[in-house]
Amino acid sequence: MGLNISQRKPKWIISQLPGGKNFTQFKQIKQGLKKHNLHTVCEEASCPNLAECWMSKTATVMILGDTCTRACKFCNTKTGNPKKHVDPLEVEKTAKMIAIMEPEYIVITSVDRDDLEDFGAAHFAKVITHLGKKFPKVKVEALIPDFCNTPKHMHTLAQSGPFVISHNIETTRRLSPIVRDRRAGYDLSLNVLKFYKEHYPQITTKSSILVGLGEKIDEVEQTLVDLKAAQVDILTIGQYLMPSKKHLAVERYYAPEEFAYLQKRAQKLGFKFVASGPMVRSSYKASDYLRFIKNEQLRAN
Numbered sequence: 001m002g003l004n005i006s007q008r009k010p011k012w013i014i015s016q017l018p019g020g021k022n023f024t025q026f027k028q029i030k031q032g033l034k035k036h037n038l039h040t041v042c043e044e045a046s047c048p049n050l051a052e053c054w055m056s057k058t059a060t061v062m063i064l065g066d067t068c069t070r071a072c073k074f075c076n077t078k079t080g081n082p083k084k085h086v087d088p089l090e091v092e093k094t095a096k097m098i099a100i101m102e103p104e105y106i107v108i109t110s111v112d113r114d115d116l117e118d119f120g121a122a123h124f125a126k127v128i129t130h131l132g133k134k135f136p137k138v139k140v141e142a143l144i145p146d147f148c149n150t151p152k153h154m155h156t157l158a159q160s161g162p163f164v165i166s167h168n169i170e171t172t173r174r175l176s177p178i179v180r181d182r183r184a185g186y187d188l189s190l191n192v193l194k195f196y197k198e199h200y201p202q203i204t205t206k207s208s209i210l211v212g213l214g215e216k217i218d219e220v221e222q223t224l225v226d227l228k229a230a231q232v233d234i235l236t237i238g239q240y241l242m243p244s245k246k247h248l249a250v251e252r253y254y255a256p257e258e259f260a261y262l263q264k265r266a267q268k269l270g271f272k273f274v275a276s277g278p279m280v281r282s283s284y285k286a287s288d289y290l291r292f293i294k295n296e297q298l299r300a301n
Contacts, residue, residue, distance in 0.1 A: 010253050012278050013239065032100040060107040060143070060283040061094055063127055064120045068111035070181035074170070074210060076243035077111055084115050086123055091130050098135055105287030106131070107166075109143035114183065119145065121153035125160035132161055139163040141206070141286055146184065146192050154192065158200045164234065164289070165196050166206035168282050169227065172219040179213055179248065190230050197231040204272075204289075206234035208282035213240050214251040217258075224266050233272045234289055237262050238280035254278065 064086060071079040087093070098106060108127055113120035128140055141164040147153040158165065169189045171179045176186040189207075196205050207227050211220060220237075227235060237259060242250050256278065263276035273289050 009241075010255075010278075012256050013241070013253070029101055033097065057102070057104040058107070058283070058287045059097075059101050059103045060109060060286075061097055062109050062111065063090055063094060064110040064113050064123060066111065069114040070112040070183055072170070072180045072184065073248045074179055074213065074240060074243075076247070082111075082113065082115055086116070086120075090123070091127050094127050095130060095134050098131060098138065103138060103287075105139045105141065105290055107141045107143050107283040107286050108162075109283070110145060112145045112181075112183075114148070118153045118156065119147045119150070121147050121156040125156050128157075128160040128162055139287070139290055141166055141283075143168070143282060144192075146188055148183075149188050149191050149195070151195065154195055155199070158196060158203060162203065164204045164206050164286075165200075166208070166234075166282060167192050167196075168208040169193075169223065170208070170210060171213055172209075172215040172223050173226075174219060175213055175215055190226055193227070193230040193232055204233045205231065206236070206282075207232050208236040208238070210238055210240040211254050211262075212250050212252050213248060220262060221265060224262070224269055224271075228266075228269045228271065235266050235271045235274050235276075236280050236282050237266070237274075237276040238282075239278040 065082050066078055067080045067082045068075075068077045069079070069081065094108070108124070108131075110120055110124060124142065124144065128142060131138065131140055140162050142157060142160075142162040143166040144157060146167065147157070167189060169186065170176070170184075173186045176184070193205055193207060196203060209220065209223055224235070239254055239259075240248075240250060242248065259276045259278060259280075263274050266274040266276070273292050275288065
């Protein structure tokens with residue numbers, strides 16, 4: 001039985017709010033974005049880590065509009081038919097957003113666009129290419145949809161030169177058809193991740209799992225094994241939080257020690273970098289991986 005949304009969350013479900021000098025900086029960023037009518041996925045998804053990520057110079061931007069053609073039961077993104085509309089000014093708007101936020105690391109993601117012939121791959125690549133030219137010091141992570149596992153379109157994305165390619169498997173094999181839209185799929189996601197590592201081994205790959213949807217620990221562990229078999233480099237594991245009464249209920253809140261266990265399990269399997277915790281999301285402090293690389297390089301020298 002799922003938990004009622006009104007039930008008190010455990011004490012470890014905590015969002016960090018900015019204070020002091022950070023609050024002033026946070027407020028300036030929000031005002032700047034509002035002035036130019038720009039929106040981050042951090043705001044659209046009501047992410048609990050918004051302030052913490054912005055203050056750590058990490059941001060997530062959603063392109064290809066705000067309407068998804070799919071309807072996953074855990075996601076708070078608006079669902080509908082965008083009718084092939086793509087904002088021609090979105091590339092410049094994204095660049096303007098980066099100029100306002102001044103991040104070190106930016107995650108570019110999108111809604112699913114099954115209404116477009118290439119599922120939005122060319123536009124996605126156009127944004128990444130433009131940012132690479134205009135902000136060469138900013139690392140870009142592409143958090144992508146599955147592009148229906150179409151090699152032609154997946155090549156288009158990879159050839160734009162992202163630092164990391166991320167695609168979320170979201171949940172376990174058993175729960176995938178219950179939690180995700182029918183057009184998504186557990187094996188489909190694994191195949192997307194395998195494709196990028198096979199064809200672009202120099203690009204870091206990443207995936208994410210949400211727990212608390214009714215899965216068993218051994219099912220989560222099997223998902224870790226499956227992702228490692230797909231040669232995924234980075235893994236994030238976080239607690240599912242029910243966005244509204246219309247969404248799937250939280251079946252269970254995992255304790256911090258359970259997240260610590262899953263992190264150690266993933267590390268033993270050989271993932272390069274693992275973030276596991278109640279408030280972790282796929283883009284949560286994504287730049288931590290960049291800092292991890294720098295620290296490894298310092299140790300090597």
